[in-house]
Amino acid sequence: MDDSILLKVEKPAKYTGNEWNMVKKNPENVDVRFAFCFPDDYEIGMSHLGMKILYHVLNKREDTYCERCFAPWADMEALLKEKGLPLYTLETYTPLSEFDLVGFTLQYEMSFTNILNMLNLGGIPVLAKDRKEGDPFVLAGGPCACNPEPLADFIDFFVIGEGEEVINEIIDEYKDWKKSGENREQFLMRVARIEGVYVPSFYDVSYNQDGTVKEIRPNISGIPEKVKRRIIKDMDSVDFPDDIIVPYVGTVHDRIMLELFRGCIRGCRFCQAGFIYRPVREKSPEKLLEQAKSSVKKTGYEEISLVSLSTSDYSGLFDLCNNLIEYTEKEKVSLSLPSLRVDNFTLGLMEKASKVRKSGLTFAPEAGTQRLRDVINKGVTEEDLLASVKLAVAGGWNSVKLYFMIGLPTETMEDVYGIADLGIKLIESCRTLPGDAGKSLKITLSTSCFVPKPFTPFQWEPMDTMESLMEKQHNLKDRIRKLTRITYNYHDAKLSMLEAVLARGDRKVGRVIYTAWKKGCKFDGWDEFFSFDKWMEAFREEGIDPMFYANRRREFSEVLPWDHIDMGISKAFLQKECEKAHEGDLTRNCAVGCSLCGAQDYKTGICVRTRRSV
Amino acid sequence: MAKSLRFRFSRGEGLKYLAHLDILRVFERALKRSGLNVSYTQGFNPRQRLVFGLPMSIGLTSEAEYADIVLEEDVTPEYFIETLNRSLPEGIRLHEAVELNNKENIMNQIAAARYIVPFETSEDISQEEMENLIYRMLSKEEILVEKKTKKGMRQTNIRQMIYSISATKKGSGIFELEAFLSAGAESNLRADLLMEAIKKETGLDIRVISIHRKALYASTFNEWKNPLEVANA
Numbered sequence: 051m052d053d054s055i056l057l058k059v060e061k062p063a064k065y066t067g068n069e070w071n072m073v074k075k076n077p078e079n080v081d082v083r084f085a086f087c088f089p090d091d092y093e094i095g096m097s098h099l100g101m102k103i104l105y106h107v108l109n110k111r112e113d114t115y116c117e118r119c120f121a122p123w124a125d126m127e128a129l130l131k132e133k134g135l136p137l138y139t140l141e142t143y144t145p146l147s148e149f150d151l152v153g154f155t156l157q158y159e160m161s162f163t164n165i166l167n168m169l170n171l172g173g174i175p176v177l178a179k180d181r182k183e184g185d186p187f188v189l190a191g192g193p194c195a196c197n198p199e200p201l202a203d204f205i206d207f208f209v210i211g212e213g214e215e216v217i218n219e220i221i222d223e224y225k226d227w228k229k230s231g232e233n234r235e236q237f238l239m240r241v242a243r244i245e246g247v248y249v250p251s252f253y254d255v256s257y258n259q260d261g262t263v264k265e266i267r268p269n270i271s272g273i274p275e276k277v278k279r280r281i282i283k284d285m286d287s288v289d290f291p292d293d294i295i296v297p298y299v300g301t302v303h304d305r306i307m308l309e310l311f312r313g314c315i316r317g318c319r320f321c322q323a324g325f326i327y328r329p330v331r332e333k334s335p336e337k338l339l340e341q342a343k344s345s346v347k348k349t350g351y352e353e354i355s356l357v358s359l360s361t362s363d364y365s366g367l368f369d370l371c372n373n374l375i376e377y378t379e380k381e382k383v384s385l386s387l388p389s390l391r392v393d394n395f396t397l398g399l400m401e402k403a404s405k406v407r408k409s410g411l412t413f414a415p416e417a418g419t420q421r422l423r424d425v426i427n428k429g430v431t432e433e434d435l436l437a438s439v440k441l442a443v444a445g446g447w448n449s450v451k452l453y454f455m456i457g458l459p460t461e462t463m464e465d466v467y468g469i470a471d472l473g474i475k476l477i478e479s480c481r482t483l484p485g486d487a488g489k490s491l492k493i494t495l496s497t498s499c500f501v502p503k504p505f506t507p508f509q510w511e512p513m514d515t516m517e518s519l520m521e522k523q524h525n526l527k528d529r530i531r532k533l534t535r536i537t538y539n540y541h542d543a544k545l546s547m548l549e550a551v552l553a554r555g556d557r558k559v560g561r562v563i564y565t566a567w568k569k570g571c572k573f574d575g576w577d578e579f580f581s582f583d584k585w586m587e588a589f590r591e592e593g594i595d596p597m598f599y600a601n602r603r604r605e606f607s608e609v610l611p612w613d614h615i616d617m618g619i620s621k622a623f624l625q626k627e628c629e630k631a632h633e634g635d636l637t638r639n640c641a642v643g644c645s646l647c648g649a650q651d652y653k654t655g656i657c658v659r660t661r662r663s664v
Numbered sequence: 665m666a667k668s669l670r671f672r673f674s675r676g677e678g679l680k681y682l683a684h685l686d687i688l689r690v691f692e693r694a695l696k697r698s699g700l701n702v703s704y705t706q707g708f709n710p711r712q713r714l715v716f717g718l719p720m721s722i723g724l725t726s727e728a729e730y731a732d733i734v735l736e737e738d739v740t741p742e743y744f745i746e747t748l749n750r751s752l753p754e755g756i757r758l759h760e761a762v763e764l765n766n767k768e769n770i771m772n773q774i775a776a777a778r779y780i781v782p783f784e785t786s787e788d789i790s791q792e793e794m795e796n797l798i799y800r801m802l803s804k805e806e807i808l809v810e811k812k813t814k815k816g817m818r819q820t821n822i823r824q825m826i827y828s829i830s831a832t833k834k835g836s837g838i839f840e841l842e843a844f845l846s847a848g849a850e851s852n853l854r855a856d857l858l859m860e861a862i863k864k865e866t867g868l869d870i871r872v873i874s875i876h877r878k879a880l881y882a883s884t885f886n887e888w889k890n891p892l893e894v895a896n897a
Contacts, residue, residue: 062681298686350693
């Protein structure tokens with residue numbers, strides 16, 4: 051890498067590595083070289099906590115060197131190609147093709163084409179079946195691995211669930227295999243026997259006449275019919291990095307991330323994260339405080355953010371915040387508290403925690419009417435929301451952002467208009483607050499398009515059609531147009547439709563991903579790159595109807611493409627939740643009582659803890 | 665022992681791809697790691713009391729960057745240098761520090777910079793020919809270049825910002841330019857922009873090899889001084 055490349059690209063420091071805390075090892079002195087790949091830009095990838103954890107876990111081993119690689123931005127990709135240079139890792143500038151193991155994290159569906167692109171740029175055959183002895187093994191994990199089928203053609207094996215323990219078992223197996231002189235397939239046989247590992251080439255899929263899946267079965271003996279998700283049982287004993295890499299260029303989450311717990315008690319029916327990370331497992335406040343302090347010392351970061359799916363549900367929040375605020379104030383570190391439910395206690399915390407301007411506060415009612423909020427099991431009432439916003443406005447916040455989804459199951463136009471009505475009610479009710487606070491309140495309503503995901507109660511539901519979503523967006527926009535204090539934003543329905551296909555696709559969808567990539571699709575999550583037309587061409591050429599995957603209602607009896615993956619949530623429970631959704635029945639959260647979702651079989655976390663009294 | 669210090673640091677090849685804001689963050693976080701008791705500004709968003717003399721653009725190496733810092737404790741310059749260097753990444757190094765009593769903002773004190781720019785020309789010309797080309801360029805009253813401003817591209821006359829330039833032949837088709845240019849908050853000429861102007865004015869096909877900042881100067885009564893020398897003026 052020299053000036054002839056680096057002075058021609060935007061933010062060249064994304065490609066040079068050598069950041070503070072980067073791990074340096076001599077590659078000649080290790081047995082296993084692992085390339086951890088994040089299929090998006092450096093600024094996104096370096097914000098990802100999972101990558102920091104696995105980088106730390108792998109590099110703690112003396113026999114292994116884990117290095118990082120990110121998707122090069124288009125300017126860099128063009129220069130690499132022009133100069134005939136392969137995609138390389140930041141630690142030692144080694145091409146991806148020279149590694150033993152190349153691992154991708156699957157955080158969102160719209161990064162799939164980047165995986166193909168990175169493999170190709172790194173000199174690795176894109177299709178798993180084309181890889182030969184001596185080529186790296188390509189593995190993948192992360193939330194999107196819960197339906198691995200659309201990527202089955204490209205990935206040698208998937209890790210289902212949390213990677214901290216499994217990854218060590220894989221490395222051990224790799225070392226043994228390397229010594230044994232066995233062939234490629236024999237290594238895959240070895241890892242296929244590790245709990246939580248799925249090798250797609252060892253499973254055959256057959257289809258019915260109508261295109262639905264008939265059966266998914268192992269084609270060799272000695273491997274499980276269902277691959278069971280792995281989890282960490284004790285969050286306090288698991289290794290957590292305090293010496294994280296401090297990037298030179300500003301990243302999206304450029305701060306210390308303190309993970310409070312995994313999982314979520316809530317069970318909102320649209321939310322995949324709420325089901326696939328169960329059960330809730332907390333870290334102790336003492337452990338977190340210790341990790342916060344050592345992280346600040348080793349990184350010099352000026353900000354700590356608490357990370358979880360719902361900060362307010364952390365049982366040790368009061369203890370932790372009291373101690374943490376005392377420390378951060380002294381050290382001039384700011385503390386941010388995302389995804390808090392607003393009440394008197396949390397507002398006080400926010401006030402104390404960060405001295406930043408009171409600009410915006412975010413709420414996520416998700417749906418515009420109580421009926422629909424009950425359908426999705428979002429336990430928030432209009433009164434709750436009004437009370438919270440009034441509190442915030444009285445406390446000095448003058449702009450409020452509300453997140454909703456359109457296209458939720460059972461939604462009518464009345465529910466859509468309910469979104470506008472809620473905004474209007476908030477403005478009206480704050481007008482009467484004493485002082486000027488309420489009179490300058492500005493509200494932003496933001497809608498995304500609901501995408502049904504595997505392992506949620508809505509996994510059988512059709513996604514709303516693009517036409518219907520666009521009509522709803524249009525009507526809502528029209529309703530809000532004259533209201534000067536309300537702004538309306540919405541997501542691209544085309545992008546969401548594609549996300550829906552990739553999320554619930556089967557192996558046939560892999561061909562579409564391949565063809566779309568061949569046509570130049572990459573960075574699909576970025577407006578400046580996303581090409582709906584190219585994707586539609588790819589669907590046509592492969593003879594695949596996107597609506598079959600996005601907009602079709604599945605029967606409860608249908609074999610789903612991900613039925614051979616066991617995420618620890620029972621299908622019967624999800625079906626019952628789906629039926630309850632259509633009745634508008636609520637389900638209690640895990641802190642109140644157990645609903646026997648299946649996660650109790652892990653025998654840990656909230657499933658075995660004494661519950662809160664209500 | 666001092667609470668306020670002015671220091672000189674260098675940045676080498678490894679970190680030359682950082683933008684000015686990135687360098688700022690590197691220092692802020694290194695100071696935090698170092699355990700030095702840095703003084704913060706009051707108010708909503710407390711910031712370390714750290715000011716840099718002149719921004720550094722991407723691609724530039726330097727042996728003459730200056731910054732001022734205020735601490736809450738008295739330290740010796742030697743202790744400060746040693747402690748902070750331990751927390752800085754390879755590629756940025758402190759070399760000198762002095763007690764600071766001058767209250768004027770360092771950014772307003774910086775007035776000139778000296779650059780070393782090795783470059784290649786596609787045709788091999790003699791030392792004399794090069795001198796003539798440069799002499800002809802400097803004889804003009806107006807040297808116009810396109811300068812990026814907040815409002816877009818704008819034509820600027822940079823003649824007054826060039827105090828002196830000289831080129832020395834180092835090999836076949838290779839020269840080293842030494843340029844003494846106006847620098848600082850009031851009027852600043854970047855070396856890469858100067859090179860663009862030389863390309864245009866001389867008609868030579870030039871490829872810049874690297875740009876290195878050799879020195880920064882503060883101006884006092886028409887005398888050029890090292891910024892450390894005026895720290896107690």
